Amino acid sequence: MEMLSGAEMVVRSLQDEGIEHIFGYPGGSVLDIYDAIFQSDKIEHYLVRHEQAAVHMADAYSRATGKVGCVLVTAGPGATNCITGIATAYMDSIPLVVLSGQVPTFWIGDDAFQETDMIGVSRPIVKHSFSCRTAEEIPMAIKKAFYIAATGRPGPVVIELPKDVQNPLNKFPYEYPENISLRSYNPTLSGHKGQIKRAVAALVNARKPVLYVGGGAIIANASKQVLELAEKLNLPVTNTLMGLGAFPGEHKQFIGMLGMHGTYEANKSMHNADLIFSCGARFDDRVTNNVEKFCPNAKIMHIDIDPTSISKNIHADLPIVGSVEVVLQQMLDLIEETQATNDSESINAWWDQINEWRAKDCLAYKTSDTHIKPQQVIQSLYKVTKGDAIVTSDVGQHQMVAAQYYPFKEPRQWINSGGAGTMGFGLPAAMGCKIAFPDRPVVCVTGDGSIQMNIQELSTCMQYNIPVVILLLNNRSLGMVKQWQKMFYGGRQSHSYMDSVPDFVKLSEAYNHIGIKVDKIEELEPALIRAFELKDRVVFIDVAIDPEEHVYPMQVKFGSMQDMYLSKTEKTDA
Amino acid sequence: MRRIIAVLLENESGALSRVVGLFSQRAYNIESLTVSPTNDKTLSRMTITTDVVNHAELEQMMKQLHKLVDVLRVTELTQSAHVERELLLVKVRTVGSEAREEIKRTCDIYRGQIVDITQHLYTIQLTGVGSKLDAFVATISDASEIVEVVRSGVCGIARGDKALRG
Numbered sequence: 100m101e102m103l104s105g106a107e108m109v110v111r112s113l114q115d116e117g118i119e120h121i122f123g124y125p126g127g128s129v130l131d132i133y134d135a136i137f138q139s140d141k142i143e144h145y146l147v148r149h150e151q152a153a154v155h156m157a158d159a160y161s162r163a164t165g166k167v168g169c170v171l172v173t174a175g176p177g178a179t180n181c182i183t184g185i186a187t188a189y190m191d192s193i194p195l196v197v198l199s200g201q202v203p204t205f206w207i208g209d210d211a212f213q214e215t216d217m218i219g220v221s222r223p224i225v226k227h228s229f230s231c232r233t234a235e236e237i238p239m240a241i242k243k244a245f246y247i248a249a250t251g252r253p254g255p256v257v258i259e260l261p262k263d264v265q266n267p268l269n270k271f272p273y274e275y276p277e278n279i280s281l282r283s284y285n286p287t288l289s290g291h292k293g294q295i296k297r298a299v300a301a302l303v304n305a306r307k308p309v310l311y312v313g314g315g316a317i318i319a320n321a322s323k324q325v326l327e328l329a330e331k332l333n334l335p336v337t338n339t340l341m342g343l344g345a346f347p348g349e350h351k352q353f354i355g356m357l358g359m360h361g362t363y364e365a366n367k368s369m370h371n372a373d374l375i376f377s378c379g380a381r382f383d384d385r386v387t388n389n390v391e392k393f394c395p396n397a398k399i400m401h402i403d404i405d406p407t408s409i410s411k412n413i414h415a416d417l418p419i420v421g422s423v424e425v426v427l428q429q430m431l432d433l434i435e436e437t438q439a440t441n442d443s444e445s446i447n448a449w450w451d452q453i454n455e456w457r458a459k460d461c462l463a464y465k466t467s468d469t470h471i472k473p474q475q476v477i478q479s480l481y482k483v484t485k486g487d488a489i490v491t492s493d494v495g496q497h498q499m500v501a502a503q504y505y506p507f508k509e510p511r512q513w514i515n516s517g518g519a520g521t522m523g524f525g526l527p528a529a530m531g532c533k534i535a536f537p538d539r540p541v542v543c544v545t546g547d548g549s550i551q552m553n554i555q556e557l558s559t560c561m562q563y564n565i566p567v568v569i570l571l572l573n574n575r576s577l578g579m580v581k582q583w584q585k586m587f588y589g590g591r592q593s594h595s596y597m598d599s600v601p602d603f604v605k606l607s608e609a610y611n612h613i614g615i616k617v618d619k620i621e622e623l624e625p626a627l628i629r630a631f632e633l634k635d636r637v638v639f640i641d642v643a644i645d646p647e648e649h650v651y652p653m654q655v656k657f658g659s660m661q662d663m664y665l666s667k668t669e670k671t672d673a
Numbered sequence: 674m675r676r677i678i679a680v681l682l683e684n685e686s687g688a689l690s691r692v693v694g695l696f697s698q699r700a701y702n703i704e705s706l707t708v709s710p711t712n713d714k715t716l717s718r719m720t721i722t723t724d725v726v727n728h729a730e731l732e733q734m735m736k737q738l739h740k741l742v743d744v745l746r747v748t749e750l751t752q753s754a755h756v757e758r759e760l761l762l763v764k765v766r767t768v769g770s771e772a773r774e775e776i777k778r779t780c781d782i783y784r785g786q787i788v789d790i791t792q793h794l795y796t797i798q799l800t801g802v803g804s805k806l807d808a809f810v811a812t813i814s815d816a817s818e819i820v821e822v823v824r825s826g827v828c829g830i831a832r833g834d835k836a837l838r839g
Contacts, residue, residue: 222691247742406740410729
């Protein structure tokens with residue numbers, strides 16, 4: 100058998116796991132692993148400028164490809180800098196393996212230099228974690244980590260590797276395990292047959308059904324089944340923020356995103372539905388609004404691979420534990436077999452009602468002669484990219500506007516931090532996507548607050564020539580914070596404006612990128628066209644937008660789903 | 674509602690901290706927790722007593738426990754016939770033979786045992802359900818001065834054929 104050191108085992112195990120790209124930052128306690136990487140020609144490593152960005156890159160790489168993202172960092176601050184990234188992946192169920200160095204085993208507990216209990220610090224935000232105390236444990240720990248990260252409800256897994264365990268002088272027999280089974284971990288994939296029958300019956304008997312599709316449908320690659328089911332039964336479909344792209348944004352049965360900044364028709368349809376069929380969505384508070392007033396007449400059907408997501412916030416009348424893809428396929432097979440159909444007359448009446456809500460055109464907005472509106476920017480982006488770009492975003496108003504005004508055609512096209520709401524996610528996320536798909540246009544829609552949280556990665560872009568487009572909706576303030584302050588805090592703008600926004604054009608040029616400033620609407624489209632034509636350069640477009648624009652619709656706090664502000668002056672009847 | 678949850682989990686480092694962390698992270702209440710390896714040394718058995726507001730909270734708690742990668746089985750004991758026991762060790766100060774007699778009598782009534790003595794101290798061991806231990810502590814405090822009390826927390830097992838096995 101081949102004899103390898105602990106450090107070599109780490110690299111070989113990653114290779115044998117099929118890992119091609121890893122993101123990281125070296126330091127004292129992982130130098131042996133970095134030395135082994137230096138001698139490997141199979142793994143491409145990207146050196147970031149801050150470990151948080153490494154995790155976001157690996158995370159977005161995973162979101163875009165469906166593969167497991169991989170990160171390598173040193174002990175102590177290297178590890179703790181990953182925490183926000185790990186929390187982001189955890190909240191959105193993204194599979195990651197984070198390898199972190201640790202002080203030698205004989206120093207653990209002594210408060211040694213760069214010692215942090217990474218297993219302890221990360222515990223609430225990982226799916227699982229391993230600490231390798233001998234080199235022989237490494238291959239199995241890595242095998243288990245990738246298996247656990249990718250299966251069931253995916254999530255981040257941390258592996259801690261003390262320095263002495265990596266020692267290049269100590270060699271041990273190496274074999275990468277081919278198969279794995281864990282007696283305590285067996286995710287359920289297919290749905291209970293009785294529940295499938297009941298679900299089909301409930302669905303075909305519903306007169307006002309809504310298909311409520313979340314990120315779980317994307318993770319499970321269930322878009323084909325969602326589309327087939329929706330078309331077969333003529334069901335209205337709404338996507339969560341995480342589910343955008345799971346159902347085509349321009350499909351006639353798509354009624355828009357739902358929730359806090361969802362469309363009028365999506366929130367109205369939910370509230371008035373008699374059946375809500377949740378496919379891989381978890382009834383998040385940003386969707387349900389006040390749970391006491393949530394969809395009073397609806398029977399709730401819920402497919403989720405994670406049993407804890409079922410009946411956590413909203414009681415499910417018909418729970419089905421399983422993968423969205425497998426369960427929907429089971430339902431489609433049963434519908435085919437029994438030739439089950441729904442009552443087209445009542446469905447048509449339901450559509451008439453929905454179309455009446457649609458006619459309100461809740462995403463219409465007023466343009467201005469003096470200011471560029473954020474909505475215009477996203478619509479131009481859609482036009483110039485023909486709807487084909489991978490769009491990553493940061494967190495805030497720009498994120499909501501991108502979600503509302505860029506109809507995503509397919510899954511894995513919209514990459515954002517939905518659960519954790521992590522500012523600083525967008526740029527490294529775009530880089531991770533571009534590394535995964537060098538030939539596709541990748542754009543980071545960002546704000547002047549968010550971009551400055553990981554702007555150092557412009558340097559990484561320069562080093563590896565990762566030509567993403569950065570589209571900054573610059574309102575010289577923390578727009579969403581300001582919106583809330585205007586609406587709910589008497590307009591007191593406590594620390595929500597930035598009176599020292601840098602010159603982003605010069606900043607981009609300092610990193611040898613191209614910066615374009617857009618102040619007038621007529622400059623916008625040419626700038627975007629140029630940015631996407633320059634395929635081998637990072638282009639940073641700084642668009643001065645109307646600082647007073649708010650995101651609407653917006654649900655009224657403590658209200659039901661259908662209680663919304665529709666503009667600064669219009670509100671639905673309570 | 675007081676509930677007793679029995680958990681069978683991998684006997685691995687970090688497993689206990691994951692369970693305890695889950696309870697604090699999700700704002701669940703732990704009244705007592707005991708854990709020890711089973712006859713199969715690769716497995717640990719844990720008994721958790723908790724106070725839940727309703728059945729939905731209990732169900733969510735059990736699902737969350739089961740979601741932990743280390744956890745094999747989770748069951749709730751109070752919903753059917755079960756045996757629960759707690760161990761109490763109490764050290765009391767006694768002065769005079771009359772007081773000692775009284776303590777010995779009380780111990781006998783409760784079927785406790787005196788497991789250690791010094792010139793002025795008795796250490797008493799008692800097992801039973803929590804309310805019995807409470808009553809014993811109250812009674813013994815009338816006859817003596819309590820110096821120290823330690824309780825194990827509840828251990829529980831289902832009656833009859835039911836078993837929690839790997």
